[in-house]
Amino acid sequence: MKITYDKEFDNIFDELVARGYYEQSTNEAELKDLLKNEKVKFYCGFDATADSLTVGHLIQIMVMIRMQNYGHKPVALLGGGTTLIGDPSGRSDMRKVMTVETIDHNAECFYKQFQRFLDFSDGEATMLNNKEWLLKLKFVDFLRDVGSEFLVNEMLKKDAYKNRMAAGGLTFFEFSYMLLQSYDFLHMYRENDVILEIGGSDQWSNIIGGADLIKKKENGKAYGMTFSLLTTADGVKMGKSQKGAVWLDENKTSPYEMFQYMRNVDDRDVEKFLLQLTFLPTEECKKLGSATDAKDINFAKETLAYEVVKLVHGEDKAKEARDAARALFSGKGDESAMPTTTIDKEDLPTGLLALMTKIGLTKSNGEARRIVQQGGVSINDTKITDPSFEVNEEIFEDNKIIIKKGKKNFHKVELN
Incomplete structure (x- = not known):
């Protein structure tokens, strides 16, 4: 699917700056000129750590859509190989080790979701999976060819590793992630004519590693560009x-x-x-x-x-x-799109606090208690202030109730 919109600028670089995406890039003036005058093949990587993309991925997705709209060719890289390790960037703990089967399933889910955002017809965009080359690497050969180009003392200065080091240590397992992501860039430069890697600001060190590796191994010119993470005014990650x-x-x-x-x-x-x-x-x-x-x-x-x-x-x-x-x-109209949870009649009566937590309106019974006591909860438009209130079958109207938390959060509970 191709998403098009009216361009307001004569080049994508100015648009990315004006819309607040752009943070930094290698060889900024040169890259801007390149994006203005040539059709560039670029990639963005997505490790398959879950079976769906999130709102937090929308920045990278929007940038890819916008760049394709200006004629550039995106490569969406699924991290079937790198997800086996897990990116330590911005983390204070080690990621959970996932099975190959789970990662493959997640990658397939990502692929289906990307069909909505990018046009993959006639080579306009490409979907690749780095397991196709990373899982074929031989350990000693990889260390000789790629590992020899990275200085450990320089790697340890990178933001990608600082949090892990400060939190008690970094495994060699995770330490290898930068090498693998850098090799991804080198491989696609060689095999797919990719010359630009984009990503969130937390990927800067990994992106630089790839661009430098291309220069050392191929005497080639490659570029990197990062974007601000999707955060709220309070500095919290969106999503x-x-x-x-x-x-x-x-x-x-x-x-x-x-x-x-x-x-x-x-x-x-x-x-x-x-x-x-x-x-x-x-x-x-x-x-x-x-x-x-x-x-x-x-x-x-x-x-x-x-x-x-x-x-x-x-x-x-x-x-x-x-x-x-x-x-x-x-107070009137269609409720069909409202989030809904179905419960069995046999589960009634049940405490209101427990029910609110069960359906996701609150994170805990303690939070539910506080909101109820403050007068922020109603059932079918009747305010409930007693935290010991029990939800029984009698209060259901047409086998449903609507619980409202605050002014904007609604949830329908239906009886099975």
């Missing part, structure tokens, strides 16, 4: 909700839940997220994001939520989610 990650798979995070998540962002983040997560014109994003009146701010947030859900799930699902959200705020 976490009460129930955990916000997934792009609608079976893990429904379009309605995604809509509500984006609808509830901090006022300070609206302009930034409109610029980075939508294809609305730059000036329109800034106008919406600069609103000060409560009604206008709410409209800007609804626009953001609608555009993000439309990007990920399509216009029909976005309309359903928006209509369901409006219906809940007005």
